[in-house]
Amino acid sequence: MKEIILRLNGKELSFWAIWLVIVLLGLSLVVESYAEYEARAGICFAVLTAVVAVLGILLIRRWKAAG
Amino acid sequence: MEYMTNSRMDSANVERRNAEGLTRRAFIKSTLFGLTATAAVLPNALAAAEEKEAAFQENRARNVTYLENSPLKIQEGVYKRYDSHMTAMNVLSRELGEPWSTRVYANGVQNVLNGKAYTDGPASSVAEARAFRALQCGTDILNMELTRYGHGMENIGQLSWRPLRVPKGLRPEDRPPDETDPKTLTKKIKTMARLVGADLVGIGPVNPNWFYTRIQRNYAAPHPPFITKDITFGDISTPTETDTALIIPSTFTRTIVMGISLNRVFMQTSPSAVANSMAELGYTRMIVAVVGLSEFIRALGYNAIPSMNGTGMSVPMAVEAGLGEVGRHGLLLTPEYGSAQRLCKVYTDMPLELDKPIDFGAVEFCKTCKKCATLCPAKAVSEDDERQWEARTSSNNGAAFKWYNDVMKCVRFWAYNGSTCAVCMAVCPFTKGAAWSHAATRFAIDKMRFADPAWVHLDDAFGFGELRDSSVVWDMDMSTYAMDPKMVRQTKY
Ligand code: SF4
Ligand code: SF4
Numbered sequence: 350m351k352e353i354i355l356r357l358n359g360k361e362l363s364f365w366a367i368w369l370v371i372v373l374l375g376l377s378l379v380v381e382s383y384a385e386y387e388a389r390a391g392i393c394f395a396v397l398t399a400v401v402a403v404l405g406i407l408l409i410r411r412w413k414a415a416g
Numbered sequence: 417m418e419y420m421t422n423s424r425m426d427s428a429n430v431e432r433r434n435a436e437g438l439t440r441r442a443f444i445k446s447t448l449f450g451l452t453a454t455a456a457v458l459p460n461a462l463a464a465a466e467e468k469e470a471a472f473q474e475n476r477a478r479n480v481t482y483l484e485n486s487p488l489k490i491q492e493g494v495y496k497r498y499d500s501h502m503t504a505m506n507v508l509s510r511e512l513g514e515p516w517s518t519r520v521y522a523n524g525v526q527n528v529l530n531g532k533a534y535t536d537g538p539a540s541s542v543a544e545a546r547a548f549r550a551l552q553c554g555t556d557i558l559n560m561e562l563t564r565y566g567h568g569m570e571n572i573g574q575l576s577w578r579p580l581r582v583p584k585g586l587r588p589e590d591r592p593p594d595e596t597d598p599k600t601l602t603k604k605i606k607t608m609a610r611l612v613g614a615d616l617v618g619i620g621p622v623n624p625n626w627f628y629t630r631i632q633r634n635y636a637a638p639h640p641p642f643i644t645k646d647i648t649f650g651d652i653s654t655p656t657e658t659d660t661a662l663i664i665p666s667t668f669t670r671t672i673v674m675g676i677s678l679n680r681v682f683m684q685t686s687p688s689a690v691a692n693s694m695a696e697l698g699y700t701r702m703i704v705a706v707v708g709l710s711e712f713i714r715a716l717g718y719n720a721i722p723s724m725n726g727t728g729m730s731v732p733m734a735v736e737a738g739l740g741e742v743g744r745h746g747l748l749l750t751p752e753y754g755s756a757q758r759l760c761k762v763y764t765d766m767p768l769e770l771d772k773p774i775d776f777g778a779v780e781f782c783k784t785c786k787k788c789a790t791l792c793p794a795k796a797v798s799e800d801d802e803r804q805w806e807a808r809t810s811s812n813n814g815a816a817f818k819w820y821n822d823v824m825k826c827v828r829f830w831a832y833n834g835s836t837c838a839v840c841m842a843v844c845p846f847t848k849g850a851a852w853s854h855a856a857t858r859f860a861i862d863k864m865r866f867a868d869p870a871w872v873h874l875d876d877a878f879g880f881g882e883l884r885d886s887s888v889v890w891d892m893d894m895s896t897y898a899m900d901p902k903m904v905r906q907t908k909y
Contacts, residue, residue: 378853385849386681386892389879 523834556696566724568635593717612708616675620737687837698758738771754846788840794829850902
C-alpha cells in the first residue's frame with residue numbers, strides 16, 4: 350500500500366483522495382437511504398456511486414497510458 | 417538475513433520519491449489539496465453528519481438566516497382578524513347538516529367494511545383495514561375526550577386559563593415570581609417545553625393579528641344556535657372569561673410555540689387512517705405539552721393560557737417565534753421536520769427573550785416546487801407561482817400575502833375519504849429523514865437558490881416522498897411515539 354502511494358505523483362494522489370471520499374459518501378448515502386425506507390433513492394445512489402467509481406478508474410488509466 | 421535499517425529505508429524512499437518526482441512537501445500539498453477540494457465540493461456534508469449531536473441552536477445558526485422583523489406581510493387597514501366560525505370544518509358541518517367528523521367517521525367505518533385503508537385505497541383484508549382504523553381510535557381518544565383539538569375549548573377543562581393543580585401558596589395570585597430575569601426564565605421555559613414533549617420550541621410576541629375575533633363553543637355545530645365568544649385584549653391582570661368574551665390581559669406579551677414532530681413514514685401512508693393516527697397522536701401529545709408548560713409557568717408565579725388549535729392561528733405565530741416559514745400548502749415548514757409537525761402554543765405574561773424569525777429558503781423553493789399542489793388529491797393547493805393578497809374561499813382570511821388554498825375542497829375530500837389527509841405534508845421535499853444528504857441539500861437550497869428547479873427534479877427522480885402502503889408501519893423500526901430517534905435534535909439554550 351505504502352509503495353503504491355509513494356509511487357503516485359501529487360496530481361494522482363489528489364485525484365484518488367477525491368475519488369475515495371466521493372465513493373465513501375456515495376456508499377453512505379446508499380446505506381442511509383435503505384435505513385430510511387427510501388429504496389428507490391438507495392438504488393439511484395448505488396448506480397451513481399458505481400458510475401463515479403468506474404469513471405474514476407477509467408480516467409486514471411487514460412492518464413497513465415498517456416504518460 | 418539482512419534487515420533494512422531506518423536510515424537505509426529513508427534513503428531508499430527518498431530515492432524513490434525523487435525518481436517519481438514526489439517530495440514530502442508535494443505529498444502534503446497534494447493531500448491537503450485533495451481534501452480541500454473535496455470539502456469545497458460538499459461543504460456541508462461533514463458538518464451535517466455531526467448535526468445529530470450538535471446543539472439545536474448551533475445547528476440553526478449554521479443553516480438559517482435570522483431576520484430582524486417578521487416576514488409575514490398584511491395589508492394594513494384592510495386585514496381583519498379571522499372569525500373561527502368560518503373555518504372550513506365549521507362551514508362544512510353547516511353544509512352537511514351534521515358535524516363534519518360524524519361524516520368522516522361514518523365513511524371511515526364503511527371503508528373498514530369494504531376492506532379499504534381509505535375510500536380509494538384498498539387494504540389486504542377487512543381485518544387489516546380494521547387494524548388501521550383501530551390505530552386512529554387509540555391515538556385520538558385522549559384528545560377527543562379531553563380537548564377536542566382545542567377548538568371551542570378555550571378555558572375549559574385541561575385548557576383552563578387558571579391554575580389547575582398548582583398548590584395554593586405558589587399560584588400567581590398567592591406569591592409574586594421569585595425569578596424575573598428573562599434570560600434565566602427563557603432557559604427554564606425551553607427546558608420544560610422539551611421535557612413535556614416539544615420537539616421544537618420558540619418564543620414570539622403576542623400579535624393580536626393572529627388571534628380569532630371569536631370562538632365557537634359548539635364547534636362544528638351544523639345548525640344554530642352557534643354559541644360564540646369574542647376574544648379581546650384588556651387591561652386586566654389575569655386571563656378572564658365573561659358571558660360574552662374571553663379576555664387576554666394586555667400584559668401577555670409572549671407566545672411560546674411548540675412543534676410536535678410526526679413520523680414521516682406514517683405520514684407517507686396518506687390519505688389513509690394510518691397517517692391520520694399519527695396526526696391524532698400529535699394532538700394527544702400536545703395536551704401534555706401545553707397543559708404541562710402552563711402549570712410550570714403558573715407555579716413560577718406567572719399566568720399562562722394553553723392553546724391547541726383554538727384562540728388563534730398557530731402557523732403565523734410559529735413563524736414569528738422563529739420555528740420556520742409558511743409553505744405553499746399553508747403549513748409550517750421547519751428545517752428540522754419539514755412539514756411533519758403539529759403546533760400548539762402557550763401565551764404568558766412571563767418576561768422571555770424573543771426568538772428571531774428565520775429564512776432557510778423554503779418560500780423561495782415553494783415558488784418552484786408545487787409538489788403538494790400537483791399531488792393533492794382534492795386539487796386544493798394553489799398552483800400560483802407567486803403568493804397573493806386575495807382570499808380564494810370564505811374560509812380564507814384575505815389581505816395577508818401568502819398562497820391561498822381552497823380549504824373547502826380539502827375538508828370535503830376528508831369527509832369523502834373517511835379520514836383526514838396529509839398528502840401535502842408527506843410529499844413535501846422538506847419532509848425528510850435525518851441523512852446527511854438531506855441536510856446538505858437543505859444547505860444548498862438556502863445558499864444556491866437559483867438551483868431550486870434542479871432539486872425539485874432530483875427529488876422526483878429519486879422517488880422521495882412517494883406515498884406508501886399503510887401496512888409498512890407494522891414492520892418498520894419504531895421507537896417511542898414512533899419518533900425517529902435520529903431526527904430528535906439535542907437542545908441547548
Ligand atoms: S390535506 Fe390532502 S386534500 Fe388537503 S390540501 Fe393537503 S393534500 Fe390536499
Ligand atoms: S411540497 Fe414543495 S411547494 Fe409544497 S410546501 Fe413543500 S416545498 Fe413548498
